Amino acid sequence: MYNTLLLLLIIPTLTSGQPGKCDQTPPQATVLTPSENKGIYTMTIDMKSKNQNIYRPDQTYVLIVTSNDVKRPFKWFMITVEDPEVDNSSYEFDHRSVDVGSLKTLDTNRQSRYSERCYNSVENTDNTDKYRVEIHWVSPKQSDKKQRVRLRAMVAENSEVWYVGENLTIELGKDTTKPLDSPPFPPVDSCNLCSEARYEVIFKGHWSRMSHPRNYPIKPDNNGYSHLVGASHSYKYILWQEGDKASPGLKKLAEQRDISVIEREIINAMSVHNGTRTLIRGKRRDHPYMFEPSHSLFRVDRIHHLFSLVIAMKPSPDWFLGVTRFELCTELGWLESHELPLYPWDAGTMDGISYESATSSTQPVDTVDRVAVGSFDKESPFYQMNLNDLKPFGHLQVRRLDVYPLVGDDCVEGINEHEGSQEQEAGSENVEEVIEEPLIQAIKQDPSLQEDNCALSEWSEWSKCAPDTGYCGMGTQLRSRYRNDRKVYFETYQDQEDFQDGYKSQANMAANCRQKQDGALIESQNCFVDCL
Structure with a gap:
């Protein structure tokens, strides 16, 4: 009682x-x-x-x-x-x-x-x-x-x-204004431009002891950015997004700076009518070359008119930089250029308050969100800090290089495009001189291929030798061919550094062709890269 x-x-x-x-x-x-x-x-x-x-x-x-x-x-x-x-x-x-x-x-x-x-x-x-x-x-x-x-x-x-x-x-x-790192235009589900475009994207890192002094890593020699990786894609495709759980590829990238899984996710999503078109890949930058730019080229079209990309930071629990669903199709034509600052995101898969703090798996897994800006933990690099006070960790610049009209394509534009490739010719030539990029694969429609013809094409040239581990030593070369009944083929661009997954992706695309016992679609051979 x-x-x-x-x-x-x-x-x-x-x-x-x-x-x-x-x-x-x-x-x-x-x-x-x-x-x-x-x-x-x-x-x-x-x-x-x-x-x-x-x-x-x-x-x-x-x-x-x-x-x-x-x-x-x-x-x-x-x-x-x-x-x-x-x-x-x-x-x-x-x-x-x-x-x-x-x-x-x-x-x-x-x-x-x-x-x-x-x-x-x-x-x-x-x-x-x-x-x-x-x-x-x-x-x-x-x-x-x-x-x-x-x-x-x-x-x-x-x-x-x-x-x-x-x-x-x-x-x-x-405050209903867009965050500083938001793309200039919202995504649109339909693009009515009767052309394709080629773009260059450049990432420049700014993370340093001078710009971000609080709890900066004790051993900066271990600092670095991962490869820049992403894709041009359709409206419905999502590489990553705030409030969503990280994909296995984003998880591995953010935690280990390993791009293999997220690249495979992008390649597997390649489609003429949806999904991804071009795999974007830029050089990895480690100390003391962290401030050197990382470049990549990619293409967009009426279906694949957005792009998304990510760059992991080392050391960190699971933090990364990036942009998602960046719209390039506007009412005035293909966007000419834009630059935006980048701030860290948290993949939501690992617990850790600082760059070098002990980590453990987040249970249950959280969603992708901003890093804990304004944290009340003194070990945090963002202790009691407002996002307005935080200096960018990098900048991303995107600029249009060329526009290619779709000759004979049955479409009606809402406006006249006064875009030409000539206006960018001089700049494009300069870009090609300084950029040493990987072989990037992109899918494209080929109306000349006949459905009933399943003959195999000629073999492509052997790819450059890609070391199995590190930057030199034993490696692998690939070459590929396609069945002519496929209505898509791959364009190859010389973009940044030796890259072979684009060739491998042709094997994935070939699986959509009816099975015929007429030979392999991809071959490999051993090779060697000198350790100079």
């Missing part, structure tokens, strides 16, 4: 303050009406932006409550974050049903604690005189585009004088 009675007394105390609007009246107050605040006490928020009335999702902001009179300290305070719509809701409105972010107390600041009276609130821990209190607010990670948030503070000088309302309330709307 005694235990039952005690339980009944405790439960209302801990939960009665949860639903509805938080009552910030100090428990010690003998006067239940707040006094008029004439600017003595204020709450401000450090937005680090020109617009002080908006917040960016999943960012850390500093709330500062101050006394502007050296003779008027405050003893008690309370700060609450809530949905402004709570004013129009019933008493039973539950704050937990709406994401308004969260308040965080600082390890070095023992003046505050999480409130037991109200949900998503912090309050004082003692009765000492205070002139300034700082609290961190982490904005909502995901919220409706129209989501607004209200931050309210209460300060009390004593049991008879306390303040709320004006100067102690901040209301913010969500």
